[in-house]
Every structure is written in structure tokens, then in C-alpha cells.
Amino acid sequence: MTRALVEAFRVSLSYHVPSARARSLRYAAANLAVGGRLMKDGGSSVYVQALRDLSFRLEDGDRLAIVGSNGSGKSSLLKVIAGVYEPTQGRMEVNGRVSSMLDIGHGLDMEATGLQNVRLLAAMRGYSPWRLKDHVERIVDFSDLGAFINMPVRTYSSGMLARLLFSVATAFDHDILLLEEWLSAGDENFVKKATARMSDVLGSTRVVVTATHSPDLVRALCNKVLILNHGVPEFLGSVDEYFYRAAVLQEQEKKATAGGKLSV
Amino acid sequence: MTRSAHPPASAGRGVYGDGAGKLRKAVDDLVSSLKLTEVWAYLGLEDVMSRYRQTLLGPLWNASFIVGQALALSVVFGAVFKAPISQTMPYILSGMLAWFLGPAAILDSSGLFLSVAGTIKTQSLPYLMQLFRVALRNLLIFLHNLVALVVIFPLFGQMPILHWTIVLAIPLLILACLPYMLLVGMLCARFRDVQMLLQNFSPVLFFLTPVFWNPAQAAGGGGGRSMLVVYNPLSYMVDFVRKPLLNQYASTADWVMLGCIFAVGVVLAAAAFVPFRSKIPHWV
Numbered sequence: 192m193t194r195a196l197v198e199a200f201r202v203s204l205s206y207h208v209p210s211a212r213a214r215s216l217r218y219a220a221a222n223l224a225v226g227g228r229l230m231k232d233g234g235s236s237v238y239v240q241a242l243r244d245l246s247f248r249l250e251d252g253d254r255l256a257i258v259g260s261n262g263s264g265k266s267s268l269l270k271v272i273a274g275v276y277e278p279t280q281g282r283m284e285v286n287g288r289v290s291s292m293l294d295i296g297h298g299l300d301m302e303a304t305g306l307q308n309v310r311l312l313a314a315m316r317g318y319s320p321w322r323l324k325d326h327v328e329r330i331v332d333f334s335d336l337g338a339f340i341n342m343p344v345r346t347y348s349s350g351m352l353a354r355l356l357f358s359v360a361t362a363f364d365h366d367i368l369l370l371e372e373w374l375s376a377g378d379e380n381f382v383k384k385a386t387a388r389m390s391d392v393l394g395s396t397r398v399v400v401t402a403t404h405s406p407d408l409v410r411a412l413c414n415k416v417l418i419l420n421h422g423v424p425e426f427l428g429s430v431d432e433y434f435y436r437a438a439v440l441q442e443q444e445k446k447a448t449a450g451g452k453l454s455v
Numbered sequence: 456m457t458r459s460a461h462p463p464a465s466a467g468r469g470v471y472g473d474g475a476g477k478l479r480k481a482v483d484d485l486v487s488s489l490k491l492t493e494v495w496a497y498l499g500l501e502d503v504m505s506r507y508r509q510t511l512l513g514p515l516w517n518a519s520f521i522v523g524q525a526l527a528l529s530v531v532f533g534a535v536f537k538a539p540i541s542q543t544m545p546y547i548l549s550g551m552l553a554w555f556l557g558p559a560a561i562l563d564s565s566g567l568f569l570s571v572a573g574t575i576k577t578q579s580l581p582y583l584m585q586l587f588r589v590a591l592r593n594l595l596i597f598l599h600n601l602v603a604l605v606v607i608f609p610l611f612g613q614m615p616i617l618h619w620t621i622v623l624a625i626p627l628l629i630l631a632c633l634p635y636m637l638l639v640g641m642l643c644a645r646f647r648d649v650q651m652l653l654q655n656f657s658p659v660l661f662f663l664t665p666v667f668w669n670p671a672q673a674a675g676g677g678g679g680r681s682m683l684v685v686y687n688p689l690s691y692m693v694d695f696v697r698k699p700l701l702n703q704y705a706s707t708a709d710w711v712m713l714g715c716i717f718a719v720g721v722v723l724a725a726a727a728f729v730p731f732r733s734k735i736p737h738w739v
Binding site: 206207208215216217270273274275276277289291293294297298300302303307310311314315316317318319320321322343 | 501
């Protein structure tokens with residue numbers, strides 16, 4: 192059996208989302224005085240079971256789509272794989288470099304130039320900007336920003352900003368790619384370039400995990416699908432099985448509605 | 456769990472968490488933070504550079520603000536204590552520099568995690584890296600302030616000669632502050648009103664600490680005020696750096712006290728960081 196790049200062993204994740212009231216010190220002090228009963232009252236703190244008992248295994252070449260409605264735990268799972276959240280139970284094993292393309296615009300300094308921002312964003316991904324001369328040059332080249340690269344980012348149009356961010360996000364090598372949405376940016380010419388780059392990146396990536404709502408993306412990119420329903424895995428299988436299941440469910444639904452109509 | 460051998464610390468870090476596991480992961484956090492020295496050094500440097508980008512003088516504005524405040528306090532308290540300004544000004548200015556390097560840095564680290572929430576929520580970087588980044592920023596700002604001291608001292612008839620122990624005093628004071636900064640950073644992420652509390656209490660602590668008043672003058676006034684000096688850890692922190700700034704040698708007692716402050720801090724910070732480290736991304 193080949194070595195798994197990502198393997199989840201019965202992963203569960205739960206956490207408290209404290210309300211504004213529960214965040215206050217006075218409340219915590221009062222709570223301490225009454226032995227923690229206030230917290231259990233509910234309303235003060237929302238207890239979220241984001242993932243429950245999730246197991247899967249991704250090997251070289253696997254492309255997993257995580258499907259589910261909003262709040263079903265897609266982002267939480269991506270963050271567990273990224274190493275942002277620690278599972279509260281179970282174990283997540285990740286063997287390889289992870290590149291997370293979640294919230295790629297975070298960390299921009301609007302006053303700094305494009306070039307300074309390239310280095311800043313690299314540092315925020317854990318790379319030493321002092322050792323990245325080649326990378327930085329390639330990023331700058333790819334962004335096609337020309338002389339604008341030495342201008343403060345606040346002078347950029349939204350298209351230019353998107354180009355800069357895309358160039359940085361796709362510049363680093365990795366084994367495992369976490370994708371929250373399909374990345375693309377800029378005007379027509381750049382979109383072509385970006386699409387080509389994205390295919391390149393995906394082609395050279397060993398494992399891709401993406402959270403998506405789009406059946407087209409699932410069909411085009413993925414070979415495995417995981418359906419999450421309130422953090423519980425509802426289905427895990429191949430893309431063919433997924434679409435077969437979807438078709439069957441649709442058929443059943445049709446029959447049910449048709450049956451309902453007849454009985455009226 | 457297998458870790459990636461590659462430079463960025465982006466390997467997953469999920470392992471079932473019992474008590475021993477948590478301690479190991481906290482130590483891992485420290486080790487990978489140290490491995491990422493170039494990264495936090497860059498970010499700390501950028502923090503200072505971005506101030507230069509926004510204003511002409513950058514952190515030197517800070518320094519000039521400190522000089523202005525020290526001057527005002529020297530005029531007022533020189534008159535109160537009937538001491539010549541040539542005596543009060545160097546004392547107060549050096550005290551304020553030490554205050555901003557030590558106690559103020561602790562009281563000001565409320566944003567340690569809150570200000571980098573985006574990074575914490577998207578990247579698998581060790582948390583202590585953020586602490587080192589802020590410490591480096593504080594050091595760089597202190598060095599700016601030191602320039603002000605060197606320029607201002609001769610104007611008040613004091614030669615800007617620093618005792619050589621300053622080379623040790625600065626990094627050691629920063630080190631002693633680190634655990635308290637971590638503690639404040641975590642508390643502020645968990646309880647949002649701690650930030651308000653600190654903002655309001657830091658001037659109070661500033662007045663209670665012998666920064667601009669001399670304990671020698673206060674001792675005559677009764678036991679209450681000398682207690683403020685003896686039982687106030689902040690006064691040792693200030694003294695530890697102020698003495699070498701005034702070309703004096705910090706006494707053995709000062710060194711021992713600073714060591715104790717650091718040791719207590721490490722215990723407190725570990726008690727917060729080890730069990731609650733994994734909650735930080737949910738708090739911010």
C-alpha cells in the first residue's frame with residue numbers, strides 16, 4: 192500500500208464560540224463564583240461540533256472535493272488539514288508540504304509597495320524572504336505589474352491587486368494543496384495566464400482538497416467526493432459514485448413528488 | 456505524526472491531545488518558532504519599516520514624544536523635589552526608556568494574537584513566533600529611543616556614557632518580559648475587556664512605579680511609598696535597564712530579582728500556553 196499523504200483517523204473537532212457576553216471578564220468571574228453554571232445555561236456560549244468521527248485517506252494523485260451546505264464543516268476540515276485547528280479527538284496525519292489557499296489576501300500592507308508585499312506575504316506563509324530572491328523575481332514577472340510593482344498597493348486597481356495575490360498564492364511548491372475556491376484574476380489576458388498556471392499547479396500537486404458547491408468543478412478536477420452534513424460524513428466515494436448517488440436521489444425525489452401529486 | 460523536512464512549518468500538527476501531548480506540542484511550538492527566526496525577524500523589521508512608510512520620522516516620533524514627556528515631568532517634579540533639571544532630566548528620561556522597553560511592552564501586547572488573527576486562522580505557523588516578532592519590534596523601537604537619549608543627555612550636562620552591562624541588560628529585560636507578554640496576549644484574545652483594563656491601568660502603574668520620582672526622595676515620606684518600590688516588580692525591571700543607561704552597575708539583587716521575575720513568568724505563561732495553545736485559533 193502506498194503511503195498516505197493525508198490520513199484522518201476518526202477526527203472530531205468541537206469548540207466553544209463565546210458570545211460577546213461570555214468574552215467579558217466580569218461574566219467569567221461571576222461564572223467562576225457559581226461554579227460554571229452560567230456557561231451551561233446556553234445562550235451565552237455556542238458549542239459547535241464542527242466535525243464528527245471523520246476518517247479518510249488520500250494518496251498520491253487524489254483530488255478530494257468536500258461538498259456540503261454552508262456550515263457543514265468544509266472550512267473546518269480544510270483548517271484541520273492545514274494544521275490551523277487541532278482535532279479535539281482523533282488524529283490527522285499529514286505527510287508533505289501543505290499550501291493553503293484560504294483567504295489569500297490576508298496580510299497585505301496597503302502602504303507598502305507590491306514588491307514589499309510579495310516578501311511580506313511570503314513571510315506570512317512561513318518562508319524567509321531573504322532566501323527567496325528567485326521566487327520573488329518569478330512572482331513579480333508573473334504578475335505583469337511592470338513599474339507598478341514599486342508603487343504602494345493602495346494605488347492598485349482591484350484587478351491589479353488580484354493579480355498580485357494570485358501570483359503569490361500560486362508561487363510556492365507543495366505536495367498538498369488546500370483550495371477554498373477556484374482562483375482566477377485580472378483581465379482577459381491574465382485570466383488565460385492564470386488558468387494555465389492553475390492547471391500547472393494542480394498538475395504538479397500530489398493531493399488537492401477543495402471545498403466546493405460546483406458540480407462542474409467536481410467533475411473537472413476531482414476523483415473523490417466527501418459529503419459533510421453538520422460535520423458528519425454522509426458519503427465518501429469516487430466521483431462516479433457521487434454522481435450516480437445524486438442521480439438516484441433526484442430520481443427518488445421526482446417519484447416522491449409525482450406520487451404525492453397522484454394521491455391528491 | 457510525521458513532520459515535513461521542508462523549511463516552512465506547514466506540516467499538519469494534529470495528534471490526539473492528552474496532557475503529555477500538549478506539553479510536547481508547546482515545546483514543538485517553541486522549537487519551530489526558533490527555526491523560523493528569519494521569518495519573524497523579517498516581520499518584526501517590517502513592522503518598524505511600515506511606520507517609516509507612514510510617517511517621515513517613523514518610530515522617532517515615539518522617541519520625541521518620550522523626550523517631550525520626560526522634559527515636562529522633569530520641569531514639574533524638579534520644582535516639587537527642588538532638584539535641578541540637569542539631575543532630574545537624565546533620571547526621568549532613562550527611566551522612561553526602561554519603562555517602554557519592559558513594563559509598557561507587557562501592558563501593550565494585547566494585540567499579540569488578535570492583530571494577526573488572519574495568519575493564525577489560515578497558516579500553520581507556531582504561535583510563539585508572533586511573540587518573538589513583537590519582542591524584536593520593541594527592541595528596534597528602543598534603539599530609536601536610545602538615539603534620543605544620546606542626543607538629549609549632553610544638553611543637560613550629562614555625558615551619554617552607558618555602562619557596558621547595557622549590552623546584557625537590554626536582551627535580559629526583553630527575555631524576562633516575554634512570558635508576561637504571552638500571558639497578556641492570550642488573556643486579551645480570550646477576554647476582550649482585559650485590553651480595556653490594561654489601557655486604563657497602565658498609566659496608574661506608570662505613576663506607581665518609580666519612573667519619574669526617586670525612591671530615595673519618597674522614602675522620607677513614610678513606609679507606604681517605599682513598599683511601592685520593594686514589592687513592585689515593575690520597579691526592578693525599570694531599574695535593571697535604567698542603571699546602565701546612567702552609567703551605573705545594576706546590583707546583584709537587581710539581577711536576582713529579574714531572574715525571579717522571569718522564572719515566575721515562565722511558570723505562569725506555561726500554565727496558560729500549554730493547556731490552551733490549541734484554543735488560540737478559535738479565540739481570535
